[in-house]
Every structure is written in structure tokens, then in C-alpha cells.
Amino acid sequence: MATFIQLVVDGLSTGSIYAAIALALVLVHQATGLINFAQGGMAVLAAYSAWWLTARGVPLVLAILASIVLSFLLGAAVERWLMRRFERGDPDTAVVVTIGLLTLITGICGWLFTYNNQQFPSLFSLDAVSFLGVSVSQRSIGTTLVIVVVMFLLQGLFAGTKLGLALRAVAINPQSAAFSGLPVERLLMVGWGLAAVLGAIAGAMVAPQLTLTPGMLDNALVYALAAVILGGLSSPVGVVVAAWIIGVLENLAAVYIPLIGYDLKVAVPFILIFVVLVIRPQGLFGRKTVVRV
């Protein structure tokens, strides 16, 4: 039983990382109707910038905050000078451009910082807290809590603020949005900037655990995509819950289903996606809209 609870808690913590990337994907999708495959890459770049600052003696919290600001600017700049050329055209082209961007960012990180694993300091202590005979690291708890807070902030943004409403309107129909006086281009930049901020938070949470490499979030991106499809593209709460389910099931399956084990656990979310999409094509929590990937 203790092992089981341990696995669940660890699963929630890794699931939270997938959740953060998934939230970023949802945000860009809400604002532009696109899936940004470079989301993980941009988050890695943010983590490297925080790491570079700490290596120069900047306190960790400040370094992470600086990387968050930088990420906002990077996200906005990517929209302004790269994606804008493609947003009005064929969505498939735009998605391919984001895949190209991922490759480019990974290459830049490798070239600037080498492909060696770098140690990234942790925001939370590794000390364990014990309850019910289970010991859980403060890092697991902290990571999960941060993501819960971010999830509610994002849900509140979309459902309860003028900015969130404007972002959604621009995604649905940019021309009508402009007819109502919405500054479409600036809103798109803000949407991409905020998504990059979410990525930066995820990067800072996961880097201590995985150690920093240019491809650090490649796997997380795959899981995040699975969470986005499972949770429904329109629901921040939905994708976070889906990401947790994936994180937990993946951990449990690896231990309790011998056939799967650690080598095959990456298949778990895809089996889950397959089953869910057959039963509920709009995802577990999503509204019925067409997924445009």
C-alpha cells in the first residue's frame, strides 16, 4: 500500500510538469488555433537562461523570475516575427513551422550550452515529509501546488477577464474581433508570451529532476500533447487532470503490469488517448469543437 501511494504522489508530481506544458499548448491554441510544437523547446531555453544566471551568482528565485520575463518577450517575438507570416495561411504550414522552430531552438541550446547534462538547483528542498507511513519529497508537493495555482489562474483568465475573453475571440474569428476594435496582433503576441511564461515555469520545476539538456522536455511535450487531447483543448482544468491521470497511470503501469515495465510506459498515454477518443471524441472535459492540429 505504501508503495502504491508513493507511486501515485510521484505520478502527480511528474504529471504536473506535463500539465504545465499542456497548459501552455492550450493557451496558444485558445489564442491562435494552433498547436505549438516548439513550446517545450522554448521552455528549455528559459531554463537555460535561469541556469546561466544562477551560475553567475544570481539568486535562484530572481533567476527564474528573470527567465519568466525573458520568456514572455521571446514568446511575443516569435509570434511577431515568425508565426505572423503563417497564421493567416494554411494551419498545417504553421504547425510545421513550429516543429522547425523546436529543432532550431534545440540546436541553439546545444551550441550555446553543449549537450552535456547541467545541474539545475531546485526551488524546493528534497527533504521528505512523512505521513501515513509514506514519505513524499517537498519538491513533489511544491511542484504540484505550483501547477494547481497556475491552473486556477489560467482558468480565471479565460473565464473571468476581459483579456481572456479577447484572446478567445481573436482565436475564433480575428476579423470579427478587429471589427469590434480588438487589437488582434497585439493580443496574439500576449497569448504567445503568456504561454512561454507557463513553459518557463514548467522548465524551472522539472530541470532539477531531469538535469538540464537541450532535449529535456521532448518527452514531456509528447505527454503534454496526450493530456491536451485527453483533457480537451478548451479546458485548463481538464488538461491538468488529464496530465495527472497520465503521470499516475504511467507510474502504476510500469510497476504493476509486468508486460509494460519502464521501457514501455511511454505507450500508456497513447493507449489511453485511443480509448478516450473512441468513447468521447471531444476529450474528457472539452466542448465539442474540431481539433485543428
Next chain:
Amino acid sequence: MTLLELEDVTAFYGPVQVLEGVSLSVPENGAVGILGANGAGKTTTLRAISATVRAGGRIVFDGKDIRGTRPDRVAALGIAHVPEGRGTFGDLSVRENLRVGAYLRKDRKGIASDIDYCLDLFPNLQDRITSNASALSGGEQQMLAVARAIMSKPRLLLLDEASLGLAPSTAKAVYDAIRRLRVESGIAMVVVEQNANLAFTLVDSATVLETGRNVLTGTSAELRGMDEIRRAYLGG
């Protein structure tokens, strides 16, 4: 006082010129119709005004040449475009659509009372206030499109074929409401319609376009009396 003046306006989709020189004059509080067959350039004329097509010539609103401004800036000047096909936000609720319409406004009380006004003008929307726009009937979507435009408190409304695809009774209901809006608010209007009978219930004067040019302009009474208008647009 003239609110909007188009002088010799041209427009292009890529290299293709579709307006060859259109003129139009809308007085303050006036309503002017644009009639014409499919493909005559009616929609493009509205798009030239709202800066969503590349245009030449002079487009003067409230004394300023606004040609070449951005669409959102044109909206901010007080021009609300209700596009052909309605352009409502399908995944947003009726109330959210109306709030997007009020994006540029800061007066919370005024926004709330204008939402009430829209629901009074279009009672069909009352029960649908929390429904997604995509779940509305065609007539309700058209009403929502007009209501969204009203929410920006415009000085000029551009209406593009508000009757398109609607049953005759629904189309009449939409035009009745717009006529009431005109009387109560004094908002000036440019009304594009293929159904000239319907248009003449709303506008004071109209111009007829053919292949991107004005071919006839006159008051509603004058145009209604002309044989060629009767034959081409009034069904006899």
C-alpha cells in the same frame, strides 16, 4: 452634415481590381442603401470602409481620410461592421459575444444597460444568453451580429445582407428591429441588400452598383418608381 463620404473608391484583391470608382455619401443620422446583383462589389465597398481590403480613392469619416488605417482603429473611430455571414463568435456565449462587442468601452454601467437594450430589441436572444452562438438559429445569429455591433456604441453601422438565408418573416423581424434602432439611436447606416424591398423599408436613399461602379443613385422614393429598378430588384 456628412458623416461618411466615399469618393472614387477603388479596391483590389491581390492584383485584381474589383471596385472601379465607387462614390457614396452618408449624412449624420442617415441610412443609405447599396443595391446590386451578386458580385457587383457591395461587400467589397463595405470592406474598403472597414479597411479589410486594399483600397484607393478617398474615404472620409467625420472629416478625416481613414483609408489605409487598421481595421481595429476604424472600429475605434465608431464604425461597426456587421459582415456578410454574420461573423459571430461560435464558441462564445451570447453574453460573451456582446461583451466582446463592448471591448473598447470602459463604462460598466453603460455596457450593462446596452446589453439590456439589445435583449429588448432582440427578445429572441433573452433565453439564449448563455448558449454558444454556434447553437443559435440563423435568424438569432444575425440578431446577435447586429447586437454585437451595437455594443460598441458606433456612429455608423455597416450592414451586409442581414436578410441572407433567412425566412421572409425572420428577415422582416430583423429589419423591424434595425429600423427601431435607427429611430431610437440615430446611428447612421450603410445597408447592403439584394432584397431591395426590404432595404427600402429602412434607407432614405440608395445607390445601385454594377461591376464595381455606381450606375444609379437616388432617394428611396425615386428609385422605387423607376422601371429598371422594379424589374431588376423588386420582382416586377
